[in-house]
Amino acid sequence: AQSVTQxxxxxxxxxxxxxxxxxNYSSSYSPSLFxxxxxxxxxxxxxxxxxxxxxxxxxxxxxxxxxxxxxTSFHLTKPSAHMSDAAEYFCVVRGGYSTLTFGKGTMLLVSx
Amino acid sequence: DVxxxxxxxxxxxxxxxxxxxxxxxxxxxxxxxxxxQDPGLGLRLIYFSYxxxxxxxxxxxxxxxxxxxxxxxxxxxxxxxxxxxTSMYLCASKLDPTSGRFHEQFxxxxxxxxxx
Numbered sequence: 001a002q003s004v005t006q007x008x009x010x011x012x013x014x015x016x017x018x019x020x021x022x023x024n025y026s027s028s029y030s031p032s033l034f035x036x037x038x039x040x041x042x043x044x045x046x047x048x049x050x051x052x053x054x055x056x057x058x059x060x061x062x063x064x065x066x067x068x069x070x071x072t073s074f075h076l077t078k079p080s081a082h083m084s085d086a087a088e089y090f091c092v093v094r095g096g097y098s099t100l101t102f103g104k105g106t107m108l109l110v111s112x
Numbered sequence: 113d114v115x116x117x118x119x120x121x122x123x124x125x126x127x128x129x130x131x132x133x134x135x136x137x138x139x140x141x142x143x144x145x146x147x148x149q150d151p152g153l154g155l156r157l158i159y160f161s162y163x164x165x166x167x168x169x170x171x172x173x174x175x176x177x178x179x180x181x182x183x184x185x186x187x188x189x190x191x192x193x194x195x196x197x198t199s200m201y202l203c204a205s206k207l208d209p210t211s212g213r214f215h216e217q218f219x220x221x222x223x224x225x226x227x228x
Contacts, residue, residue, distance in 0.1 A: 049216070
């Protein structure tokens with residue numbers, strides 16, 4: 001079975017500083033991995049996806065993630081946080097029948 | 113743009129009532145999904161359907177059933193609502209795996225259900 005573990009339930013950063021949201025995965029085969037974002041009272045939006053192409057994946061709004069097989073990690077980063085980045089972020093792994101298994105989420109708080 | 117709509121944003125029901133949550137997508141997607149979202153638990157898959165009249169149990173199907181009579185519509189049914197089913201319910205859809213963008217699920221805005 002596939003699973004993901006988001007290592008932090010909350011991350012706080014100051015505007016203009018780097019963002020790191022950590023995710024480890026477990027999969028019995030080569031995984032497809034995703035990051036979704038959910039802004040307050042908004043729907044879920046796909047940030048980026050890894051499907052066995054380049055290990056460094058670029059997404060929307062300046063986010064990127066690096067797939068590291070040796071570390072079973074797929075951490076999400078952004079060089080400089082913006083106030084509008086405050087949201088909940090979910091690391092996701094694809095399962096059977098193209099279903100998705102979500103992590104428990106990381107709430108990103110951005111202070112001025 | 114893909115559009116996934118859900119019949120209600122907020123719903124309040126009483127224990128024991130039968131509850132229907134409706135989801136409609138307008139992009140001719142084959143696959144549709146129902147999740148519930150609870151704080152600290154992320155999203156958990158309740159049921160999914162990969163074609164009309166087809167359904168599969170997800171990770172937490174107990175207390176729920178689904179119906180897919182038409183391709184664009186996927187209904188979640190709570191046969192006898194209980195207070196532990198108070199949650200945010202999210203519907204999603206996506207193209208069949210044979211298409212080029214088969215991995216992306218598109219989500220609706222959610223229905224916040226409160227069972228009293």
